[in-house]
Amino acid sequence: MTIENIIEEKNLKLTVARRELLGILHAHNRPLCFEDIKEKINMDKATFYRNISKFEEEAIVNSFESNDKKRYYEMQEFPHAHFICNTCNAIECLKNIEPINLEGYIITDIIFKGICKGCKHEEE
Amino acid sequence: MTIENIIEEKNLKLTVARRELLGILHAHNRPLCFEDIKEKINMDKATFYRNISKFEEEAIVNSFESNDKKRYYEMQEFPHAHFICNTCNAIECLKNIEPINLEGYIITDIIFKGICKGCKHEEE
DNA sequence: TTCTTATGTGCAACTTAGTCGCATTTTATA
């Protein structure tokens, strides 16, 4: 699925900014925040946020808050949980954990916080 | 355990601001953000944040980020997960779910996001 | 290919959470 196909499928205009932005999210397979992305793009931050919102509306991108008061964005694949390390601030996609359900609730997102494998090792 | 005892136990000075702040967190048994608290207190926001940080260092208070880019604070009891509703933005403390562990990681915090019982009902 | 228009973009101004340095006040203790 190319970026052009994704945009066309959702009936969005294919602009320079959108191609650039989706290209970056597609190329990195980890969640990125505005700070990570801004140095890689030319568009104004208003354009960044307006496009990101549109991508989220259209379920092209999803996002979550981290520890650092920043929102992180990634291409939406299948839903999966994230682990945020309190020590090194790394964010990991947990794509292989078994599903959790809470009676009566609909869960769309799970964020675990704590100490990642790497940092746990160094602590010893 | 009174507020005075808690402060004394951690060797902190018992100031007017600290008594006020802990009193509010103690009285509400739900997580509160600065916006919730500011109308109830007299202290400057710098004092608020400095004290909250100290309380977190001393494990009197714990906190997490919500959907709204605000950090929510609560008195630290036993560790428990939280559910944040994407529809009504309510935050619920999940004190009765069975523990989850991820091989190799230390989990200190779990945040579920999705649709709460109430909002799920209304959807139907 | 050119025209038309809805849509997208850049810019500047704004809001709000949170941080920091510094002068002044308050607490705990002797």
Add this chain to the structure above:
DNA sequence: TATAAAATGCGACTAAGTTGCACATAAGAA
């Protein structure tokens, strides 16, 4: 009551995110 360490208020600052508006551009019609 005197003292010193710690806490506070204030003002300035940073950075994420939002909004209104004038101008630019993508996409479809002619």
